[in-house]
Amino acid sequence: MSVESSRAFLRIVYDSPELNQQLKAVTGTQEIVRLGLRYGYTFDVPELMEASSSFTTAPGRAPKAARRTVPPPPESGPLHHEYRLDDLPGLKGMIDQLPHLKIKPPSVDPARFSGSFREEDLRSTSMSPADPAFQAWHEAMTKAHWRDPALGSSAPRRDFHLVNLDEHVDHPGYDRYLEAKHRMIRTLEEFFGSEVRFSGSLWYPPSSYRLWHTNETQPGWRMYVIDFDEEPAGTSFFRYMDPRTEEIVTLDERPRMVRFFKAEQDPGKLFWHCIVNPTQQHRWSFGFVVPEDWMTAITRQM
Ligand SMILES: [Fe+2]
Secondary structure (H helix, E strand, C coil), X not given: CCHHHHHHHHHHHHHCHHHXXXXXXXXXXXHHHHHHHHCCCCCCHHHHHHHHHHCCCCCCCCCCCCCCCCCCCCCCXXXXXXXXXXXXXXXXXXXXXXXXXXXXXXCCCHHHHHHCCCHHHHHHHHCCCCCHHHHHHHHHHHHCCCCCHHHCCCCXXXXXXXXXXXXXXXXXXXXXXXXXXXXXXXXXXXXXXXXXXXXXXXXXXXXXXXXXXXXXXXXXEEEEEEEECCCCCCCCEEEEECCCCCCEEEEECCCCEEEEEEEXXXXXXXXXXXXXXXXXXXXXXXXXXXXXXXHHHHHHHC
């Protein structure tokens, strides 16, 4: 294992279209370590972090962004767009992959997971990000790096009470799962005619949540495919605050749906959002970074 091996891997990644394609499907650092091993490069997560912090590419080699027509942000109207996956025949390939992606890795400890549920944190999703009481709570949490100060720096993070599937690579089903993620990317790139990357693959067991956040460090359009293990008796929801009006919008969810929204960086346009699954069903969401003109492909199907 070495930082040099990690650096050598990053160099070949940069030059190889095949590896670039592979990387579009992974979001976890453990996944990159595993991918490196597959190509004969041995390194661990700290070595990868060290190599990537000092990794520079030759001048003039940065990939060129494609020129596309981008619609201006709406002055009014909803900031989200939702569709039924079944209404988009061009995305049928995604429906076929869902059974391979909706996994429950055996490396997840269900008792430890339910033990980290906190009523106080869940309650914060009922507040408005514009409320000074929320802002004070949020600031205190941020200062504590979303960890309970009483439990020390190794305490679990409180803002993600869910399972990030991409952090679980040491289970027998991982390779099959990764193959399905690759097929998902192929389907989406064909559909949008442009580059698409996974942004996250999340399993929301019963009574799970992702607290209010903005994703401002990764601005751009997101597409999420949402599905359940069975028809939920109640409903999970996605909630956001419209930055133009501070109105809180709560969107109920149903199986096999697709949602688009845009993460913004401008302090006046931040897209505060949170997700809660209070049902007894299991919810999965698969997120993608999609091109700015994603709606052109959708409109062609309607
Ligand atoms: Fe988010």
